[in-house]
Amino acid sequence: MKINELFEDVITEDLRYEFKAILNQENPIKWAKTLVAFANGNGGILFVGVSDNMEAFGLSLSEIDKAKNLVSIINDRHIFPHIKIRYQLRSTDDKAEKFVLAIKVESSQSVVRYREGDFSEIVYVKGDGNTTPATPEEIISLSKRKYGVDDEISEILYEEDNWKGFLNLCKEYRENATAPTLKELQNEEIVSKDGYAKSGFLMFKDDYDGDDSLICCRLWKGLNKAGSVLDSARYKGPLSQVFIYSLRFIERNTRIGWEKTKSGGRREIRSYPIEAIREAIVNAIAHRDYSINGTQIDIDIFDDRIDIVSPGSWLLPKTYEEYPLGSIPSIRRNKIIAACLDIANLMERGGTGFQTMVECYKGCKSEKQPGVLIYPGFLDLRLFDMLYESDLKIELEDLSDKEKVLELLKIGAKSVKELQTILKYKNRGEFLKTVINPLIKEGKIYRKGNVKSPTTLIYIS
Template sequence: MKINKIYADVLAEDMDNEYKSVLNPDNPVKWAKTLIGYANGKGGILFVGVSNEGEAFGISLDEIDKTKLLIAKVNDRYIFPHIKIGYMMRSVDEDAERFVLAVHVTPSDSIIRWREGDFNETVYIKGDGYSTPATPEEIISLSKKKYGVDNETSDIYYSEQVWTEYIELCKEYRKDKSAPSLKELQNEEAVSKEGLAKSGLIMFKDGYSGDDSLICCRLWKGKNKTGTVLDSGRFKGSLANVFRYTMNFIERNTKTGWQKTINGGREEIRSYPKEAVREALVNAIAHRDYSIAGTQIDVDIYNDRIEIVSPGSWLLPMSYEEYPVGSIPSIRRNSIIAACLDVANLMERGGTGFQTMMRSYADCEESLQPVVTIYPGFLNLRLFDKLYNKDFITPDFEQLSDKEKIIALLSQDGPKPVKELQKFVNHKNRSSFLREVINPLIEAELIYRDGNPKSPTSLIKIKK
């Protein structure tokens, strides 16, 4: 069967279409350069299961799965930035046992390279039925494209007035509570010498509207996804706000209690250590593959665990289990996004995020230790509930002062508006409640107000 019998508009190999019988895993550059050429041009389709003469003999479903996995691995390990790919398959026989796989490549806004080692990169461009290395002049022409996934220079000048959400994030987590200077962002290469923001910093900009910042959160009743969804959230916008919203979702949907100490007192104990949750979420945002269209980070809270799933294959040469505890090397998929998080004191260059998570679970048995599960095309980071099936003391609010009640409630349930806090402690006068309870706690830097003091939607939050 000829290819035009199932794809009527495909007559021959040309600038937009190319045929491959199979994809050789032992010499991937022979076919990957076609994908790179399409991405560096106006896009195109690579048909697998078709001879050079256009005969569509097809491949089996098992071969299709293997081909997709091979493409994902090669895209992740050798192609930078990663190209955006979609798939379509059509049967070539009446029994629907063999199919032609159409690999659709989306045009990229950045220059795509084939990378082998640290200093060996090749840019390929597509010709009529072939792909060839680009000349220096052709690379200069390609470099005029606007900006790409993470590390390309945009045409937008950095300004504190339109990066307020990112600046507030920095003030919240930096030890000195300061805003980052332009020079600091330039040193981190998030802003060019001319003051233009890199594409990774664009994702932290106020009002960012890209779909690639989406994080979907769900609270499940039970230990798997067959249960009822008790709470959910879809958070988009700047990565600064998406991070905040997701942390708040996790905070309000996980437990805080108290356990007795050997001295007869009590200490706070949480289902999930704050530092572990923060590091897990930061890791997902920093290392997810933003080039895979139609995907998002998923945060699922079950009765006994949290799972944070992010698109993007494991970059290291060995599997997670093969590295000694606390010694996972740092490889950054998105260098500018990671640098922005580093400036905000949310990520360390030494790659100590996994070590921080492990330390926060040091007092737990092995079955509760954080786990990274690697699947083709995405990672699942699992944190276990330290309070699941454990005895702990819930706050005895009646024995607390009004100030202690506020701290205990915010620690347990997350941010609340002033009106709800006033009702909780049964304080009849708002002015005296603010003067005697809320303002002293703010001055003591135990809590802070997020939003306009006159707005009913502003929230009182625990100071980190």
């Protein structure tokens, strides 16, 4: 009798099924590795009493009992964490004297290892008809898939000196301009009760240098990638750092226009509203799938739009078009990374980030509203240039740098950093020396706050 006469779905050994004539007690790793691999995958069934050519010859009830007892012993002594198993019997003869034992293994929520002695642990994964030890890269990918990339407690104790970049980010964007306390981080489960950082929080650590934090930025000439690249940058490191650098890249490639108000004044119009850009980058960092190796977030600026493309499938049950504009539900792919951005006041639990983007484009034509394009394994968040083919006049281009600063400050106070970004100065010292300090000496502008701080506000006199 063939095995597919007892189990119709079984055609051959593959990712879900494997056959064993018997379970060798003297060398259990020969079959136990299959159980481990099934648990590390999507689950599977090991059939005992079946030959390699799919002949279901079966075992006696006493042999079945011995096999089940052996599986229980090995699971208890050598497989960690223990796997969940169910058994099923099918008779191979009319007299019900012989049976095939089906050992059903459930997919584990943790990475499962086979332990031999005190120092030898091996993670096994299932191939198509074979079981092999996982490579270091496969273990990392498996761990990220099992734990959602970021919710595993690490062996790194949280110390403020090692997260200065993240704490400075919090000070910049939190309403009270303070860094979060250890208690706050623990309440948000970013740090364990014992003071250890979660794996997602490690991606904000000052010395983090993982390839999975990479963001590639490009400014294109034209409406597609057929044109030449006018500006480009690659940012890798702590997530707080790549966020700031990516934001600055877009800012230095953002045009500014003006429109007259009813009162006779002027209102600043940017190609891309600061709030919309910030929300878009935060969304990409928070929701990308970090388990997909060899990928990055891509920020491409074209003449008429920005495309922010991040790895990861669409998680919601409906397509983007089926949700009312600005009311996309919030589903967090990376719990801890999202919590870090939330505690820095960059992301809200209510999923209002996309609503903020929509509000920034209020009054724009429907074809210029923010949108999401869904591709297999990738999401493209698209923001349109509000000044593209617009009647708004770009008035700063023919002015000197000092005149540009004065025009910008007529709209309202701005920080030194913001002015430096708009005027495209790479060196803050040079910007202060040639533009800001001379204007202060002339009495045309004045500074409020710390002289050395880039976030100090500048006002027109």
